[in-house]
Amino acid sequence: MARFPEEFDHCEQILAPDGSADEEAVQALDLDGDALRELYASMVQARALEERGLTLQRRGEFHFWMECRGLEASHVGTAAALDDRDWMNTEWRQYAAHIQRGRPLTDILLFWLRGYETWETDDLDDMPAHERRLPHIVAVGTQVPQTVGLMWGRSLQGYDEVGLVGVGDGGASKGDFHAGLNFAGVLDVPVVFVVFNNQWAISTPVDRQTAAETYAHRAEGYGFDGVLVDGNDVLATYRATRRAVERARESGEPTLVETLTYRRGAHSSSDDDSRYRDEDEVAAWRDRDPIDRFGRFLSDRGLWDEEWGESVRSAAEERAHEAAEEALAIAAEGSPEELFDEVFADPPGYLDEQREELLAAVAEHGEEAFRW
Numbered sequence: 001m002a003r004f005p006e007e008f009d010h011c012e013q014i015l016a017p018d019g020s021a022d023e024e025a026v027q028a029l030d031l032d033g034d035a036l037r038e039l040y041a042s043m044v045q046a047r048a049l050e051e052r053g054l055t056l057q058r059r060g061e062f063h064f065w066m067e068c069r070g071l072e073a074s075h076v077g078t079a080a081a082l083d084d085r086d087w088m089n090t091e092w093r094q095y096a097a098h099i100q101r102g103r104p105l106t107d108i109l110l111f112w113l114r115g116y117e118t119w120e121t122d123d124l125d126d127m128p129a130h131e132r133r134l135p136h137i138v139a140v141g142t143q144v145p146q147t148v149g150l151m152w153g154r155s156l157q158g159y160d161e162v163g164l165v166g167v168g169d170g171g172a173s174k175g176d177f178h179a180g181l182n183f184a185g186v187l188d189v190p191v192v193f194v195v196f197n198n199q200w201a202i203s204t205p206v207d208r209q210t211a212a213e214t215y216a217h218r219a220e221g222y223g224f225d226g227v228l229v230d231g232n233d234v235l236a237t238y239r240a241t242r243r244a245v246e247r248a249r250e251s252g253e254p255t256l257v258e259t260l261t262y263r264r265g266a267h268s269s270s271d272d273d274s275r276y277r278d279e280d281e282v283a284a285w286r287d288r289d290p291i292d293r294f295g296r297f298l299s300d301r302g303l304w305d306e307e308w309g310e311s312v313r314s315a316a317e318e319r320a321h322e323a324a325e326e327a328l329a330i331a332a333e334g335s336p337e338e339l340f341d342e343v344f345a346d347p348p349g350y351l352d353e354q355r356e357e358l359l360a361a362v363a364e365h366g367e368e369a370f371r372w
Helices: 023-029 033-058 072-080 095-100 105-114 143-156 175-187 216-222 234-251 279-286 290-300 306-332 336-340 349-365
Strands: 087-089 163-168 191-197 225-230 255-260
Touching: 023 234, 033 072, 033 095, 033 105, 033 234, 033 290, 033 306, 072 095, 072 163, 072 191, 072 234, 072 255, 072 290, 087 143, 095 105, 105 306, 143 163, 143 175, 143 191, 175 191, 175 216, 191 234, 216 225, 216 255, 225 234, 234 255, 234 290, 336 349
Parallel strands: 087 163, 163 191, 191 255, 225 255
Antiparallel strands: none
């Protein structure tokens, strides 16, 4: 069963679904018009990229794609709360978080096309914000203890940095999640844990994953604070995460932030969500769309009108199209043999055998038979 924000009287919120706001809370955020517009543009860009990626998958250009529609405020708000020196490690549908941190769209797409990850520098002290991340994670939940280990090490070395790691509600059901939070709580590791509670772990509803009232309540068992926030409210998500980042930097104390939101699209391009949930449920959350809500808020402040909104959408769609064409061109230059690169420093024998088998098959059938 899906949950709704009004079910929780302790769910932090700044923006109501109609775009009206807690003015005192807005002023306390100290975000100027340019910063507010940037949050909106990042959300719109993420949706444009998602739509472009899904189109490419349907055309057979991508073999697999993840949808993020409805989650944009949770992803942008948490990423925006980090300083450039901080680290972010994500689950696989957080396009908006990477966009907010400045990661090129082409780089995001290349992961899905060829598994590529690119960094301009290997100097940890000179990395731009969008490169301060671990390699993209596909195995559910493993990013949690990895991020804790990274930040424990950076803390021991004297760096004044905070790590943010996000999982979906399904990831919060993994043992990796427990291990990471327990370690961080015991050793005061400066990490902000975010559970993007999008209500469904593929086809498993949230009430079949946890008996706790909220995921935020779990934090008490690890010895630190948890907070439940309206994940379709980008400003409330930003505020809750910013507080957590400041606490982690000042005292090393972790925080668990749960953003209550909803995955409106299918789990992935391989999923038929109509088999396990009702369209009325999806429609109810469509009315709480985070981009529309924030647009109404901006409009009330003279920061949004139809002309500007359309220009943002058009530019986002154009950038997504151009990035897709660039990524496809780069991927076409690769070879099937790259599948074996950068897996092991010293490849085991069985991997060399598999490489030879692939090369023999390519020689027999041609390289095009092994492209997506």
